[in-house]
Amino acid sequence: MSKASRNDLVLSVNAGSSSLKISLYKVLSPSEYKTSLAGPEPVELLLTSSISNISSPPAKFSFKNLSGESTGSVKGQSINSIKDHSSAFAHFVEHLSKEADIDRNRVAHICHRVVHGGDYHDPVVISDETYHHIEKLSDLAPFCISDLPTANSIAFFDTTFHRSIPSHIASYPIDQSVAKKRGLKKYGFHGLSYSFILRAVSKFYERPVDTLNLIVLHLGSGASVCAIRNGKSMDTSMGLTPLNGLPGATRSGAIDPSLIFHYTNKAGRISHDPDMAINLHVTQAEHILNSESGWKSLTGTTDFAEITQRAGEGSEVHQMAFNLFVDRILNYIGSYHLKLEGKVGAIVFSGGIGERSIELRKAVSEKVRCLGYNALDETKNESLDDDKAARVVGIDVRPEKDSGVESRILVCRTDEQFEMARQCALEDKFWHE
C-alpha cells in the first residue's frame, strides 16, 4: 500500500475509562512535508470526535470537522443509544459516512492506544496471532475491525516510552525470581503523551530532543509525572499498573500497600468492575483503589474544575482534595528535580487539568520557586485558553538575562491521537507490504 494511494487516512482511537477520543488524519507524502526539527508534520488533522460519560449515560457526543472536504460540527449532544465503547465507535463511523461525507474505505489504519504493552515495545498490527496477547487491554479492537473491515488495526503502547528507565529505578525490592516470572516491575504509562510533549518542547526551544531534561506532568482523569533526562524517560510515577503515583478521578494513587487489608477483609476476592472500559476481572482491592477512590471518593465529583471552583467558594472538602493533589505533585517534582541534578529545562503542565486549571498551575508554580523557577506570569497563566493555537506556552516571567532553556514553566496541549498517527505515517512497514 502506498501513502499516495486512496487509502490515505489514519484513524486514531483513544479509549479512556469513560470516554473515547477519535481523530482522523490524512497522511501526507514526503514531498508534502519536511522532517526538519521545526518542520511540518506527516499527518494533517481532518476531524476529531469525542464521546464522554459512556459509563454514566446519556453519553455526550462531539464531532468537529476541520477539513475543507466537508463541514460540520456537533457539540456535546446527548445520545441515548451509546451504551459502551463499541456502540460509541459505531455511532462515530455512522457519522463519518453521513455527516462528514468521508468514505470509510479510505481508512488504511486504525491506531489504538493500548495502555499496557507488557513486553511489547514497537507498535503491533493486531492480527489473530497477536490479538490474544492484548485482548484484555483493547476490547474495542474487534468492533473497529468489524466496522471498518478494510483497515488494519495497530496497537500503540503507553508503556513504550518508559523502556529507557534504568533497572534500579524500574525494579521493586521484592524476590527477583517472582518479579521476573510475573513481570513485576515499573512499566509507566501516558508514554504516547510524553513522546508528543517532548517533541513539542523541542520545537518550542528549537533544541534537539536529546539535549532536554524535563519534568512533565500529565494531569488528566489519570495523572502521572515523568522525569525526562537527555530526551529519555528516566523515571515516572505510575508503576506496574497506572494505580501508583498521583491520585486521579477515581484512583487513590500511592498509598501504604497494607491499607487495603485494613479497609476491607475481602481485598483478594474477585470483583466484576462495571466502570472499567474493558471487562477485566479484578480483585476488590483493585476495584476499590482504581474505581472508588480519588476525587470521586473525596468530593463526590470527578471533575477537577468543579473541585477548584467549590474550594474557591470555601468548601473544606474540596480545598482538601485540591491541596492533597498539590502535595502529591510536589513529592514528584522535588525528587525528580534532585534526580536530574537540578538541571531541568522546564516543568511542563499537560492533560485536561494541567492544560486548564489556572489555580493548580498557580499553586504548584509558587511552591517550586525555591528550586530556582521563575515567578508565574499571572496574565499568561490566566489567558491560556485564548491561546488555543499554540502547542507550548511559557507561563513564567522571563528574566532579563534569559538563558532560554533553563527552569521554565510551560504548558503543552498534548495529543495522544496525533502521536499515534504520526508514528504510523512514519513507519514504512505499515505502508509497503
Ligand SMILES: Nc1ncnc2c1ncn2[C@@H]1O[C@H](COP(=O)(O)OP(=O)(O)O)[C@@H](O)[C@H]1O
Ligand atoms: N477547566 C478545568 N479545570 C480543571 N480541570 C479540568 C477543566 N476541564 C477539564 N478538567 C479535568 O480534566 C479531566 C480530563 O482530562 P483528560 O486529559 O481529557 O483525561 P483522560 O484522558 O484521562 O480522560 C476531567 O476529568 C476534568 O477533571
Ligand SMILES: CC(=O)OP(=O)(O)O
Ligand atoms: C493510564 C491512564 O490513566 O490513562 P488515562 O489517563 O487516559 O485514563
Ligand SMILES: [Mg+2]
Ligand atoms: Mg487520557
